[in-house]
Amino acid sequence: MSLGCDRPVLYCLCTIFLSLALPSLNLPPSLSQGTRDYNPKQMAIRERVFNTIIRCFKRHGAETIDTPVFELKETLTGKYGEDSKLIYDLKDQGGELLSLRYDLTVPFARYLAMNKITNIKRYHIAKVYRRDNPAMTRGRYREFYQCDFDIAGQYDPMIPDAECLKIVHEILSELELGDFRIKVNDRRILDGMFAVCGVPDDKFRTICSTVDKLDKMSWEDVKSEMVNEKGLSEEAADQIGQYVSMQGGMDLAERLLQDAKMSQSKQACAGLTDMKQLFSYLQLFQVTDKVVFDLSLARGLDYYTGVIYEAILTQNCPVNVSATQNGVDEKAEEGVSVGSVAGGGRYDGLVGMFDPKGRKVPCVGVSIGIERVFSIMEQKAEASARKVRTTETQVMVASAQKNLLNERLRLTAELWNAGIKTEVMYKKNPKLLSQLQHCEDSGIPLVAILGEQELKDGVVKLRTVHSREEVDVSRAELAEEIKKRTSDV
């Protein structure tokens, strides 16, 4: 170490000071913006929600796949339009340019093209990443789950599309989130409508984006955006306004097929004919009570080519009110909706974008807005008197006397080997009270208590935590007795 001039000395002293001071400079650890940990309680709720959804997907014969969390950057390029700026890129550390997946649909299409798969019914539950402005109190994160079900393959029209809607109906019913509506429309009907209303061809997508805002903005504001920002004629906008206020069922599709203007568009007619067909299948599936053909539904993504849909919760029940307080959706206060909880549609062109020869694989799918579902379920759990258990432990092996650690461990291993979910305290001589308290806290229903007398008699005192009732059970029958008493857990 050279001490030849002042500067190195100062530098060295600073370095020494800094490294000595470092331990106390330790900042409290924190998370990256827009992300969160799931604690055990949130995980227990998450597991229940996933189980319900996966059970439904499996009931419909779906397989599952998984793809990497990052893809080659070029795989995601040109798929998301304006939203591409929200894609997370990895640092160039040598090698390929990589990005975190933005959704599960593009990786699915890449997977199909890469493996030359032309038929599959698959679900995929995984996290996706968007550099959006996080609004965590409103349930908007930068890392969040998507829960997708898609059917790929060349089939007769509207049959898989109807199954997707049936799945949304089943999942939302089983999750007991309150009343809901599923809005349905078709990109071909929208495009046809734009054409007959006099929207220039090159403005279809941008006008479609504006229509998409009708669930958040009034018609007046939407019209003003069309006319003032997008340069549409007022006459065209007014004509659109008439159509997008229409809602109905199969009857509306029939009426529009007779509509003097609408019937001029071949595209619209194709969409309307399919819409009639879709409703006939939905009748067979007994789900028409919740489905509305709604001409204002547009959906943001570019890649849809046919039917589109979106499910919203309509009930303004206490649960939804607290969701509103949490800011999940502004409109909920007005008793309208807490926003979209599922959405999807048909995208027949996406797989072809990945195929060297452009071979298309028609696809239709649905994505469950699982983060919103989580926050509703969490609030429901908060509001409920019933405690969320974070373990499934059936019994705690305890003792009131000292020096019985070895006996406790021996019995614990016996129960583990018999498949019983068992806990034991990692202390030589824990107090009985603290052992019982742990059971109360974590909802363990039974305690197996060992004492000198019980060991002599070859029994265990089995205590029911909530009733405090105790009964001697022979050691040989203990596992069976615990299974019997916790079969409903």
Add this chain to the structure above:
Amino acid sequence: MSLGCDRPVLYCLCTIFLSLALPSLNLPPSLSQGTRDYNPKQMAIRERVFNTIIRCFKRHGAETIDTPVFELKETLTGKYGEDSKLIYDLKDQGGELLSLRYDLTVPFARYLAMNKITNIKRYHIAKVYRRDNPAMTRGRYREFYQCDFDIAGQYDPMIPDAECLKIVHEILSELELGDFRIKVNDRRILDGMFAVCGVPDDKFRTICSTVDKLDKMSWEDVKSEMVNEKGLSEEAADQIGQYVSMQGGMDLAERLLQDAKMSQSKQACAGLTDMKQLFSYLQLFQVTDKVVFDLSLARGLDYYTGVIYEAILTQNCPVNVSATQNGVDEKAEEGVSVGSVAGGGRYDGLVGMFDPKGRKVPCVGVSIGIERVFSIMEQKAEASARKVRTTETQVMVASAQKNLLNERLRLTAELWNAGIKTEVMYKKNPKLLSQLQHCEDSGIPLVAILGEQELKDGVVKLRTVHSREEVDVSRAELAEEIKKRTSDV
């Protein structure tokens, strides 16, 4: 557009040509190096393995948590020593500097410190990321699963440590991977041994890393690295050589406590006393048949402070041979091992690194080497005659006659509503043969066949796929009958 000179024109023409040619220039899509998709068959195997492991973790009363896939870069800094160069960083797109998680242990420690948790038994199954040289045929990926179980808290010595070893024993037994050994050692015993053998204090970690290579290198090569690369005296190396060849059980710990040299180290004595205690608990848990106290076990990571362990498969059964052919481990050919399938140890200092006041939370944990388990299970599945099912579908609704689509859909919805996993073909008039073929291909055990006659009679022809036996079942009893016949699926 300026056409003032040749170059811009050429440039423009090229651009036009390129963009026109783009659709046919579409390259086949590919994956980022070192990553892979899981197809439905691999997912079915993965689900089975996870279920076995999670069942074990739950049997031991563990909760689960989840953390984000990326952390603040500073959270990971200074935790992995030399391996830090393998951390994936995200691109600086404005905002915080982020990195993909490298393991689940550091995020767990960050989670405990951040939430001031001093007691928890948790498992965490999630993907981690390492910019390693991928060797995918050897099961080494850049994105791979970790499967961690950890116990945090101040407890009496060796009780949670013994439970971790019991868990490894249970999981490896239940997965039926063949015979295995669990090697155990203690960082304090290693450090004490280095001290009494004359290794200078500042060389402990680097000599420890060299000892860690004994499972891949001969003693001669290890010794040569110690002497020639790390500058250790030959005498010290030879003394180490004597110790690291020792293997045993509680008896070895007792012998070393009497060892003239070893007993001079307070650290070694503390470790050896705990080792005796550990073996006494392992006896109560009935797992000593597989556990070996092995002084050559060192483990790479810096953060271990006490007991360390590693499980290896020892059987050179056909499965392992094919694992060898796949290159999983070079030694397998010699019938020694197919490498480590689980590992872990005690790390009492890591949480304190995240606490502003340095408060420590003692931790002990184990990580299951799940990717290696997957590849063994996949090879087992390949070798087995039994087909891996990728769906759980119980019945296919079919018809032999035309124009029965609506009737098929109606019955399908009835079965879905009754909780039966049901598939139906998305074609108006599929051939009976192709419907039956689909059942054969995907292992669907039953077919519910509808025809004009059956509809008239209010029955369904229920066909067992493997026996081709058919029986009429009344529509009202169909769901129950299917449940009964597929209760073992």
